[in-house]
Amino acid sequence: MIQNISKTNPYDIFNLNQSYLIDIEELEMKYCELQNIFHPDKFINSTEKEKEISAYESSNINNAYNLLLNNVDRIKILLKLKGYNTNSNNEKSFTDKDLLEEIMELQNRCMSIENENQKVKIKTEIIEKIRIIESEINQNFEKKEFSEIKNLSVKLSYLEKIKKNLN
Numbered sequence: 001m002i003q004n005i006s007k008t009n010p011y012d013i014f015n016l017n018q019s020y021l022i023d024i025e026e027l028e029m030k031y032c033e034l035q036n037i038f039h040p041d042k043f044i045n046s047t048e049k050e051k052e053i054s055a056y057e058s059s060n061i062n063n064a065y066n067l068l069l070n071n072v073d074r075i076k077i078l079l080k081l082k083g084y085n086t087n088s089n090n091e092k093s094f095t096d097k098d099l100l101e102e103i104m105e106l107q108n109r110c111m112s113i114e115n116e117n118q119k120v121k122i123k124t125e126i127i128e129k130i131r132i133i134e135s136e137i138n139q140n141f142e143k144k145e146f147s148e149i150k151n152l153s154v155k156l157s158y159l160e161k162i163k164k165n166l167n
Contacts, residue, residue: 010064031065075153084146126163
């Protein structure tokens with residue numbers, strides 16, 4: 001008989017270590033395993049209670065998977081698990097004027113792209129910046145520098161949005 005998963009956070013659902021850098025292939029494998037167990041298609045001829053549990057747990061698995069795939073969401077989850085308040089009302093995204101200038105300059109460059117080579121060059125540059133920030137975030141988690149992680153997550157969020165817009 002199907003039973004509810006009693007796990008409360010995405011890391012526990014997939015039995016992953018609570019770290020920023022995760023093995024995406026391992027996450028995908030565990031996602032498929034769990035969906036193979038809980039997917040509603042497996043419970044078409046089951047009781048209504050089992051169908052409800054299946055739909056509920058399958059939805060939770062999907063949500064947890066998508067949260068862990070998203071770098072910024074993964075940071076928020078970890079900060080919350082570490083007890084750091086990420087919902088401070090007095091925080092503003094643009095408190096760092098250097099960040100604002102860097103993002104605006106990058107957006108201007110993206111808007112003035114004239115050919116595919118320029119697009120590839122800027123996208124490669126953004127991917128490298130993201131890689132560096134991810135490394136810094138991981139190091140700051142090890143040092144428990146949560147306010148610095150929060151600042152880096154703002155920059156990461158903007159870079160990922162710009163990269164997505166280039167696709």
